[in-house]
Amino acid sequence: MRTKLSKSRQAAAFTAIELIVALAILAIVVSISLVAIQSSRAASRDVSCKNNLRQLALAVHQYEEQFGSLPASYGGVASTSPRYSGRSDGPIHASGMWRILPYLGYEQLSQLVRSLNAPTGFVLQEGGARRPDSTVLPVLHCSSDYEEGFEGTSYRFCAGSTPFSQDLPSLGRDLQPNGAFGFFERSLSAVEDGLSYSAMFSERRLGHQGAFFDGKADIIGLPLHPTLPLQELTHEMFGELADRFGETAPAEYFPISGLRWHFPGKYFVLYDHVLAPAESVSGMVSGYNTRSSDGAIGAVGASSYHRGHANSARLDGSVGSTSNEVDILVWRDFGSIY
Numbered sequence: 001m002r003t004k005l006s007k008s009r010q011a012a013a014f015t016a017i018e019l020i021v022a023l024a025i026l027a028i029v030v031s032i033s034l035v036a037i038q039s040s041r042a043a044s045r046d047v048s049c050k051n052n053l054r055q056l057a058l059a060v061h062q063y064e065e066q067f068g069s070l071p072a073s074y075g076g077v078a079s080t081s082p083r084y085s086g087r088s089d090g091p092i093h094a095s096g097m098w099r100i101l102p103y104l105g106y107e108q109l110s111q112l113v114r115s116l117n118a119p120t121g122f123v124l125q126e127g128g129a130r131r132p133d134s135t136v137l138p139v140l141h142c143s144s145d146y147e148e149g150f151e152g153t154s155y156r157f158c159a160g161s162t163p164f165s166q167d168l169p170s171l172g173r174d175l176q177p178n179g180a181f182g183f184f185e186r187s188l189s190a191v192e193d194g195l196s197y198s199a200m201f202s203e204r205r206l207g208h209q210g211a212f213f214d215g216k217a218d219i220i221g222l223p224l225h226p227t228l229p230l231q232e233l234t235h236e237m238f239g240e241l242a243d244r245f246g247e248t249a250p251a252e253y254f255p256i257s258g259l260r261w262h263f264p265g266k267y268f269v270l271y272d273h274v275l276a277p278a279e280s281v282s283g284m285v286s287g288y289n290t291r292s293s294d295g296a297i298g299a300v301g302a303s304s305y306h307r308g309h310a311n312s313a314r315l316d317g318s319v320g321s322t323s324n325e326v327d328i329l330v331w332r333d334f335g336s337i338y
Helices: 002-067 107-115 235-248 328-335
Strands: 155-158 199-203 217-221 285-292 295-299 309-314 319-323
Touching (some): 002 155, 002 319
Parallel strands (some): 217 285
Antiparallel strands (some): 155 199, 199 309, 285 295, 309 319
């Protein structure tokens, strides 16, 4: 009798060990499955993002075929140029995103923006249901960037690898804007570096009210510098100023970067290659934008929520990824058409 009881207890103990081992194996399988699911979702979002960039690149090429130039993405000088006379996209002070809307299937929205604008400046309605930037455009939204259905644009036109956004006689060749987009209209024939080696679009994380990225505010609007000519303003000068100004006047942070896709400028639809992807201009802020007495200057880099990289479209329409660890000289060369 004692022998049978001892064997029964041994069998029960062995079963408990088996149960513990089985639960441990199950936990490992579940954790591996969760990692695989997360990786699959991240890959799916990355594919979706690249498809958006392909559609945008195709729309730009269709625009270029119709008008013989790339869309002006800052408004300003080019948007009021006589070259826009009689054209369906001008004159109007709006971004390049507005100019390519018809090629993305948003002809009605394109007409709405035109009805709310004037040839010489903004009269876009700020409130109410007719405000254009309240319209959600899925093609402008990376699914890794906030929730689905969020207005604004995750994608920006490349303004080049210098902090300047408009051609000015006072700037030497090395400081002139060297990207494909800005205050001006460029044609693809002006590209010297090869279409497959020059950037068209890249991602930048959407700003959001109260949002900080990696402990830094999105973009800071720095004070006007009327006493210094544009060519004497340096990127390093503004990096130091951004920190000092951010400590004393945090209300000047501009937390809605990219949320008005129909507005021109570096706050909304342009980015540059002054900074490497995900690099910040200073310890306080990720980017800045300001004006001097004779022009604009800013550093607003590429960034994304993809792990370790940002996606870009090239001027030939191809799409790829760039590591956040890319060599800065290679990245700046990619941003230039020369």
